[in-house]
Amino acid sequence: MSLTLVSYNISPFVLRVTSALNYLQIPYQQKDVDVMNKPEWFIKANPLEKIPTLFVGDKVIQESLVILEYINSLVPNSLLPNDPLEKAINRSRAEFSNDIIGVILGLTAASTEEAFNNGLIELKWYFDKLENWLKQTKFIYSDELTLADFAYVPIYAILQALSPYLKFNIFEGFPKVQLYGTTLLALPRVGTSKPEGYEQILLERIKTRKPYFLSV
Amino acid sequence: MDKRFKHTLVAHKICPFSMKVLTVMRHKNVKFEIKFIETHNKPEWFIRISPLGNVPVLIIGEEVVLSESAIIMEYIDEITPPKLMPDDPLQKALDRAKFEYSNEIIRNLYSFIFSTEQEKFVRQKECLIKHFKWIEEQLKDKKFINGNELSLVDLSFVPLFVALNMLKSTLPCDMLKDFKRLKIYGDMITSLPCSKTGRVPDYEFLMIDGIKTQNTVLYRSNPCYFNNDSKPQGCCFFRN
Numbered sequence: 001m002s003l004t005l006v007s008y009n010i011s012p013f014v015l016r017v018t019s020a021l022n023y024l025q026i027p028y029q030q031k032d033v034d035v036m037n038k039p040e041w042f043i044k045a046n047p048l049e050k051i052p053t054l055f056v057g058d059k060v061i062q063e064s065l066v067i068l069e070y071i072n073s074l075v076p077n078s079l080l081p082n083d084p085l086e087k088a089i090n091r092s093r094a095e096f097s098n099d100i101i102g103v104i105l106g107l108t109a110a111s112t113e114e115a116f117n118n119g120l121i122e123l124k125w126y127f128d129k130l131e132n133w134l135k136q137t138k139f140i141y142s143d144e145l146t147l148a149d150f151a152y153v154p155i156y157a158i159l160q161a162l163s164p165y166l167k168f169n170i171f172e173g174f175p176k177v178q179l180y181g182t183t184l185l186a187l188p189r190v191g192t193s194k195p196e197g198y199e200q201i202l203l204e205r206i207k208t209r210k211p212y213f214l215s216v
Numbered sequence: 217m218d219k220r221f222k223h224t225l226v227a228h229k230i231c232p233f234s235m236k237v238l239t240v241m242r243h244k245n246v247k248f249e250i251k252f253i254e255t256h257n258k259p260e261w262f263i264r265i266s267p268l269g270n271v272p273v274l275i276i277g278e279e280v281v282l283s284e285s286a287i288i289m290e291y292i293d294e295i296t297p298p299k300l301m302p303d304d305p306l307q308k309a310l311d312r313a314k315f316e317y318s319n320e321i322i323r324n325l326y327s328f329i330f331s332t333e334q335e336k337f338v339r340q341k342e343c344l345i346k347h348f349k350w351i352e353e354q355l356k357d358k359k360f361i362n363g364n365e366l367s368l369v370d371l372s373f374v375p376l377f378v379a380l381n382m383l384k385s386t387l388p389c390d391m392l393k394d395f396k397r398l399k400i401y402g403d404m405i406t407s408l409p410c411s412k413t414g415r416v417p418d419y420e421f422l423m424i425d426g427i428k429t430q431n432t433v434l435y436r437s438n439p440c441y442f443n444n445d446s447k448p449q450g451c452c453f454f455r456n
């Protein structure tokens with residue numbers, strides 16, 4: 001069944017999917033669309049107009065975490081535990097990263113020092129939880145890579161893009177969280193899943209909102 | 217079901233996502249304890265396990281806490297065979313998209329109901345009508361959303377129709393009056409036993425109370441309907 005991924009260049013949620021597809025070496029086509037001007041064929045197939053969307057033949061799958069689970073079904077060695085409770089825990093770990101991505105994107109838009117610092121406090125709360133998990137296992141759920149780990153890739157891609165502009169180490173006090181990022185982006189074909197010019201395009205987009213952290 | 221684990225559902229009485237999970241647990245006859253919390257007065261033990269204050273939350277055994285209604289629903293479904301979720305991965309993915317779609321519409325409806333600004337109220341109503349049109353089309357020739365069999369997707373839509381029924385019984389207008397298939401479908405799924413036991417008896421009262429106390433657009437434009445005063449005939453906010 002042919003796979004077509006509809007994407008846009010700096011979408012963190014697309015990156016989750018492309019990382020997994022590339023790591024698992026599953027062939028697919030990719031169509032980038034302009035988020036501000038979505039094509040008619042796309043809107044017709046998708047009442048919620050979400051990106052990423054994976055077309056499987058003529059069927060439409062949305063939500064990056066749902067797409068990840070579908071992709072997982074295409075490979076012989078499942079990256080999800082079989083036990084229902086363990087599977088639910090793995091899925092919860094993946095969902096947890098949604099909030100973190102939200103907080104980080106908030107930081108990139110924070111227009112005042114106060115808003116930025118509040119965002120940092122929130123981020124550190126999440127990092128604290130991650131650090132505790134990662135003290136026990138190499139990856140987010142176990143010592144082996146599982147599906148939930150792909151959900152965390154965009155966090156590190158974004159932070160890597162921001163780091164030359166932050167005057168401090170955002171991972172200060174969270175060595176395991178930092179190491180996890182390095183491990184993830186070093187996985188074969190995962191770090192290179194970032195589209196060409198990713199950092200530049202991302203920063204250009206962020207600059208248009210005149211965030212506090214770029215003014216320091 | 218694994219008896220090692222005690223299951224405790226933490227929910228909020230008018231939270232539609234809590235209702236969704238409760239409906240599934242009733243349908244599957246799961247043994248569990250339920251604890252209701254107030255959103256404006258969260259107990260300490262709850263803040264510890266769910267610092268973001270999310271409901272519903274399923275506590276399993278002593279330590280495991282699951283949040284997100286979709287994750288909880290699928291877990292419950294898997295530990296109580298026969299499963300309602302399909303085995304086919306593609307069909308499963310399509311169903312999960314429908315869960316998210318039902319979440320979106322439910323959020324839309326609740327936003328409409330509790331809206332305090334006129335502009336937002338009108339916008340949310342327009343969004344809802346658009347969604348209703350889409351589902352009406354999907355229900356063509358089908359008894360349930362996926363065909364002739366009940367699925368988790370149908371249970372996922374229960375809170376939408378429970379809330380719409382609450383509006384219909386309080387105000388003289390029926391938001392579904394132009395959507396024949398949706399009406400039939402909604403009546404059918406809200407009549408399921410699990411749908412009745414999946415909501416608290418004081419749901420309508422609590423919703424109406426919230427609509428009034430939050431000084432919503434709904435209340436401000438139709439105070440007579442929310443105050444048990446004698447109801448005028450022909451007063452209708454939902455003009456076409």
